[in-house]
Amino acid sequence: MIISPTFDRMDAAAHVLDEWVSVREQINRLEARASELLIERLSLHDEDVAELPVHREAIWRSMLSEFSAAGRIAQGAAEYAFIDARTLSSGEFPVLRESFRAGRITASHVREILRASSPVTAAITEGTVEQGTLGLYETATVVFAEAESPSRTRVHAKEVAAALAGSTIADRHRRAKADRAVTVQTIGDGLALLQVVLPEHLAVAIHDRLSQMARHQKQHVADREPTLPVDEDALEAEANDPRHFHPDYENPFSGRAGADSGAGANFPGSTIFGDGDTFTSDPFDADRDPFKGDPDAYWAHVEKMISQGSQPIQIPADERTLDQIRADLLADLLLTAEPSEVQGDGLGSIKARIQVTVGAGTLLGTDDALAQLDGHGELHPDIARALAGRNSGWTRLFLDSSGMVTETDTYTPTEPMRRFLRARDQHCRFPGCRMPVHRCETDHTFDFALGGQTSIDNLAHLCKRHHTLKHPDIPDDHRWRVRQLPNWELEWTSPTGRVHTDAPPRRVMFAPSPATAPQGAARSWDDPSDAAGVDAPF
Template identity: 50%
Template sequence: MVTDVPDRIAQRESLLDAWVDVQQRIAALQAEAADLLAQRWALMEDEIADAPLHREAILRSTVCEYAAAGRIAKGSMECAFSDARILHDDLPAVADAHAAGRITAAHVREIVHEADVVREAVRDGSVEPGTVALFEAAVLEVAEHDTPARTRAHARQVAAALAGVTVVQRHERALSERSVTVRSVGDGLALLQAVLPEHLALAIHDRLTTMARDLRTADRTPVLPPLEPEPDDEYGAPIDDDGLDLDEQSRWEAIERILAADPLFHDDSPAIIHVPGDERTMDQIRADLFTDLLLATDPTDAHGTALQNITATVQVTVAATTLTGADDRPAEIDGTGPLHPDIARAIAGRNTGWTRLFLDPQGMVTETDTYTPTESMRRFLRARDQQCRFPGCRRPIARCELDHNHDYAKGGRTTLCNLSHFCTAHHVIKHPSIPDEHRWTARQLPDWSLEWTSPTGRTYTDPPRRRVMFIPTEPPPDERPPGKYAFAPDWTDLPADAPF
């Protein structure tokens, strides 16, 4: 059966519209379910107030009943109740967006989790209660147009900006929780789990990935078998450092020259050893390298000792005032979240790969302090993109490659406004070799946003991540309101289009 291309495109659009509508209705129903849990929690608190001695029994009974009715694990049910309560009491704007289907339950989970930092700062009195509403507004700007994973990274950044001191304190407390544990998972396997500072864990994974990629692309050219050395000559025949008689060595070198020049010695020749290709997956190679590094310090000879020279790549952004010690604002691991300022200063002190960034009032990187055109363009684009520029993709910049948005073969220029980082999966979908019926296109907008156009003609925009955000400063002493707050700015003076 032959179907016209326009008909297929119309069917795609129809199915996509129907799927999006169902997803929005699912989100609205999940919001309704969360509201019902919040109402039940309120009723339970009334029941506890009437019988405070039975608090734990009442709480346990309620959770167990809902877990049984919904066929849900008890722990998951406890988390659902907790999230619903926080959503209802502290995050009304997020609850409204969920009810309208603009964000999903996955977005809500990430926002609720990252809001804990701001809520703790409010409880401690280090920021005013209105800061939670500011956090909601800032996070929803991204959540309503991006994936839960990117929402998590943005929410961490916002929380760190609004409650920086609290973030630093939490990191210091959490550092004592680092550990290494092991447990059996059956079939001769075990789970070795390490709880580490986030920047170290990311660096470990990055180094293992770089090593694994190096092994996958290693040269596996057929090699000659080693020549067995002759026994020592009892009459004192000259022996070289390898234990070979010099005459034998000369003959062997001649054989090597013949093998290299004579086409009769083909790949199937018994004189050639074939090194089999590595059939392991990336995860399996990472696991094997991880074992080698821990048990033998450096990778074994079989895996290539040159791998020990591979280092990890983690991109960190930190304010100059923090580097100089003028303040203790958290730095940021690009695409992941805040980093303790002391760790950022320590990394900066022993690393020469830092680049100074110049920002415009909206927090956008406009240039670097390097001059060489090619390298400065690369540094600028690494600082601007931070991750793959396909909407929702969080593949780190170290795993992406620069690509022309408008194909170079079709006249695209090598300029900043025509270059972006894409991972392999999203690079190939715009490759010229793909039929137009299935090919995506990408173009940059004046604000560095990337507009992708699907085969159906729909557009999806990926904005660049902002590097800074504006937070209120402490007012003069004579303008501070009474109370325990370190500062209490008037949020009503903020412009409607404040860049959060």
């Protein structure tokens, strides 16, 4: 058997990838070990505080500064690491701590899970949910994190927390709304940081609208007003004409609309006036005439200009970045637009694209279950009802017991599939990618040109970057392959043969009610003695 250089490179690439994954797992374990060391340091810190409680803040700041300097990291990063370590040391997250120690998740996963857990811990403190609810949250998020990226874990963790402590989150949102604010902070060199604290759905919509407008301005140069060329020498000569400043010079425009009595408003004596306020200079003015009173020379010049034809004005490309255009557009909109007189909350003026999932009972007002701002997290039921009342683009979704979308009730032959896929996918279906569906392409998993069907079982959203990875134009040695499984998971195969699966995000999570789960009783979701066969809440 002859081994070609191509196969040698592929084998080498696969070996490098395997070793890289192994090193990343070692790094995760070392990160966990570093966290354990911070826990040890915190115990010493607590002893110091117990001896000198009046200097608690100074002791804390001194410790952070020491680790920040020794590790050459920002003091804020050191503080976050200590806060995460203290939470892990509390004993409330044993599954998370063990997964971290084993190297199956990163420090970023740990941070996202711990931060999103606050609504659940607050609900337990307030007595609105049972103590065991935190264990459900931990299991649901850790299992997810071991197969997904930190960014996806953040959204999933927020959704799980919302499902397990929904009423608490609604109250938190209501209280947090009072923190709306706009602040300005000088950052130097003539720049300032304008910070706006808004409800998340409004902030997402504002950013999306600015992004749409910025991309349009970047891509459609012809829509901008052209800047006409200016003869600077002629303007300067006109401005410095000594006749304008002679005390005996009479303004021929005097008495007409728009005339100014100032010397700077005087016009040349050979001005020719047209209709209204239009005027021009006499081309045969002896003092100014470049043709020295020769009509033949003048008309020869005119014929030359006509023969040359029109000279197109080249509109230069916009050299600004999208971030810069967004900033300019925001300033322009805020400084020139009038505030809404009726819809002061801005809901009625949203022209951007956001996707919301809300239960029928919430819309009818029979319950206050939280809605979902897809791709970001929970949404207060009052906001969801307000948006539903102002928007006609809602689709009813039917879900199975695990929370998976199965069908819609719209009737047109193609739009229902697109709505279904948007509701199902929410973002690009390449593992770890969070690009929202409105910036993705609906792709045939099995190529349509090769006989693939246009059906929901053969369609998925992919962003342009990941769509091109499976394109036939990509050489075989570098092309990814994908197939859609019966449960709508996408099974991706890398060029080196590794297999990665991406499952569609769940819509809802179910927690056991007090009627079916006795207080204080612990139950494993895979307990074979559970005859009811209750599905896991994740």
